[in-house]
Amino acid sequence: MPSAPSPVAIGVTVFRPDAAQVAALLARVEAETRPTIVFDNGGLPASAAADLVERGARVLSAGGNIGIGGALDAIARAAIKAGAAQVLLLDQDAAFAPEQVTELEAALARLRTVSPPPAVVGPRPEAAPGRKAPAYPRRPGFSEDGSLVPVEFLATSGSLVDLAAYARIGPFRSDFFIDGVDLEWCFRAWSLGYGCWMETATALPHRVGAGVIRSRLLGIEMPRQPLFRMGAYLRNSVYAWRLPHVPRRWRVRQAAYLPLQALLYWADSGYRPGVLAHLSGAVLDGLRGRLGRPKGLP
Known part of the structure; x- marks a missing residue:
């Protein structure tokens, strides 16, 4: 049986x-x-x-x-x-x-x-x-x-x-x-x-990421991620603001927190222009609803 x-x-x-x-x-x-x-x-x-x-x-x-x-x-x-x-x-x-x-x-x-x-x-x-x-x-x-x-x-x-x-x-x-x-x-x-x-x-x-990025000045820390993944995080977070089931309190928190994370990530990269361009493009993709495979995915 x-x-x-x-x-x-x-x-x-x-x-x-x-x-x-x-x-x-x-x-x-x-x-x-x-x-x-x-x-x-x-x-x-x-x-x-x-x-x-x-x-x-x-x-x-x-x-x-x-x-x-x-x-x-x-x-x-x-x-x-x-x-x-x-x-x-x-x-x-x-x-x-x-x-x-x-x-x-x-x-x-x-x-x-x-x-x-x-x-x-x-x-x-x-x-x-x-x-x-x-x-x-x-x-x-x-x-x-x-x-x-x-x-x-x-x-x-x-x-x-x-x-x-x-x-x-x-x-x-x-x-x-x-x-x-x-x-x-x-x-x-x-x-x-x-x-x-x-x-x-x-x-x-x-065990997310490869180490931690910290800023005592900004009072935040975040996982050190590959650029494609940081871009996907920003894109999806921005896109999620339009979803009715995402609470307003979370949107407000993210609106304040995401720019600081992006700045910290860019600083950790040595302020490389290509990194800033990728992150900016990811935010724009989120605003426009362009989802799917992240840009730069290996």
Whole structure:
């Protein structure tokens, strides 16, 4: 008699993983009893894909880089088709143990009794050595539930998504390609009567970027990103201002913060004219609604 489908599927997006990341992914698949779906956005060696399949993972690919939004949607569709009720989303750098998945399952079960119903629950972010952890602003108007905190949004990596809620909220924006995908989806979830929660009792180190850019004068710090990704961040942030489900308080905050980030990034580049031109063009693309593959994408 066939076993019942696991209520949780694990979804991992990879892009040009190095040998250490491939080894960690293989070890994760071996240690995890839940089904694992890997989406290759490009660069996964054929031998590594074969090893993953041999260990029981399902490997998906569109034959090239379709961005994080498209990859996450492909994973979610595959998880639904496999009969899962939730999917835990991870990137190739995420060190998230199987027992932590169980903690998020329990947290999601606890949230079934609250209103609004949960769309996603994720771990507390921590900074990996030499990196900056993302910050999740608290959602106003909602109370904590023990160790669970209502937040405006959280990063997709480490997030346990309720797939019934996902079906109602809709897919991630593939035209955002990489940055702001999680933020827009969570704001949309809140606007449609679902909640996004952070479980503070468990944590996930984040390894975004290659170091941190800091300015004591401006009082800000940010991940040091490739130029194409910084451009995508600015473009998508500016475009999101026109979306009705993005709160006015967030638009006001971003309107004040984005110019400072752009200035800090430009200063870190040595005030190169080409960098300023790229960032300015990205803002213009956001204002004009020109989304899709970011300019300068390798």
